[in-house]
Amino acid sequence: MNPITPIINGLKITLSHLFKKPVTLQYPDERPDVAERFRGLHGLKVSHSKAKCVACYLCPTVCPAKCITVEAGEDSNHDKYAARYEIDMLRCIFCGYCVEACPVDALKMTGEFELANYRRRDFVFTKDRLLEKK
């Protein structure tokens, strides 16, 4: 095995890279384009000006990290709704199982990934923060 040829080939490759455009993204000046199905911050969907969630408890059941807290309540039409819906983002592993589990398509994941915060309690996203803004 000739020891010199692989070195020369390697040197040629690095030299060719010198003339290519680097792939670095200059964050925070440039933000990445996330895919459509990117699993970021959750969002509760609304229909007819109230959340679709019926507090069936499927999402806390399937969640591997046990980060969703749901408490059912009865609304004015005597329908079941989620009086308290919280997701603890510090525990969430962004797997998307809760979205897959929801039978009424009430939960989705947005492309928001910049979730840094200063206090631990600000990481627990309550229903009003999770609700989609229409």
Add this chain to the structure above:
Amino acid sequence: MGIEILGLPLMYYIAMLGKVLVAFVFVLLTVAYATYAERKIIGHMQVRLGPMRTGWHGILQPIADGIKLFFKEEIIPKEASTFAFLIAPLIALIPAFLTFAVIPFGGTIEVAGYKIPLQIASYFDTTAGKVFDINVGVLYILAMSSLGVYGVVLAGWASNSKYSLMGGLRSSAQMISYELSAGIAIISIFMLSGTLSLNKIVELQSGMGGFDWYIFKQPLAAFLFFICALAEINRTPFDLAEAESELVSGFCTEYSSMKYAMFFMAEYANMVTVCALTATLFLGGWNGPMAVATPLLGPVYFVAKVYLLMFVCMWIRATLPRYRYDQLMALGWKVLLPLALLNIVVTGIVGYFI
């Protein structure tokens, strides 16, 4: 004709001071911006950007690094031998600068009626009408590179730490093994030139439009010398001393702030020196088109060659992984040394018959 100190005119001393300042400032600035250039070049070769945030495209990075290192806490281990500990970085750094005393970076210029050769340790003798420099220039260079080894050994020993000692010993073993092959590669150069004086070696390479350069007459020696020089200065792919600092430890673990900065300055200063040497011995020094006619063009060609060789050093660093210690020693003793000896034999035979 004016004041004479020790038989030489005053202008000689002023000129020497000027040349020393120019060479020193050149090496310092090159070292500072070589760190930046290396990070940028290696970054682009790895399809990424280098430093971008400190100043426009990161150009103030060396200054930021210098300020950071300056403000770090100075830690000296209690059980370390203080004097040796403090002096080791200097011993690593100073020979790199000292080597510049014999490297010719230009022809002879004329200032205020005096002819000044652009080489620090030389003068133009008006009675003999030619330039005198150290006639054992190459020997001086080999001696200086050997001094650099002491810095590494002292650093490892004086740190009074097992890992530093091992790192220092391995690094110095590497340096002395490769110094042999480098020296023997240079021997074939002076079989061709018949002189150790660097000025004469550059002069002998000045004919025939560039084809007189020793790299064409002795390609194997040039290749060997460059590789051995890379190993001398602890540069990738032979940089175990540095890598061990990142992974476990190495000879400069116990050093902080400015002393650590000096070791890394020593690495880059050695790189500049070694590239300047290769340029002088193999690439014709300051020769180039019309370099003899316009004396100020000589330094330009010299600096261009030195920078080109430094680019090659950085290119190699961006491409190759590093050698394991036993592979490195095997390479030095079992491959490069026999090749260098073979080169001398072949040069001798060919030189006898031509």
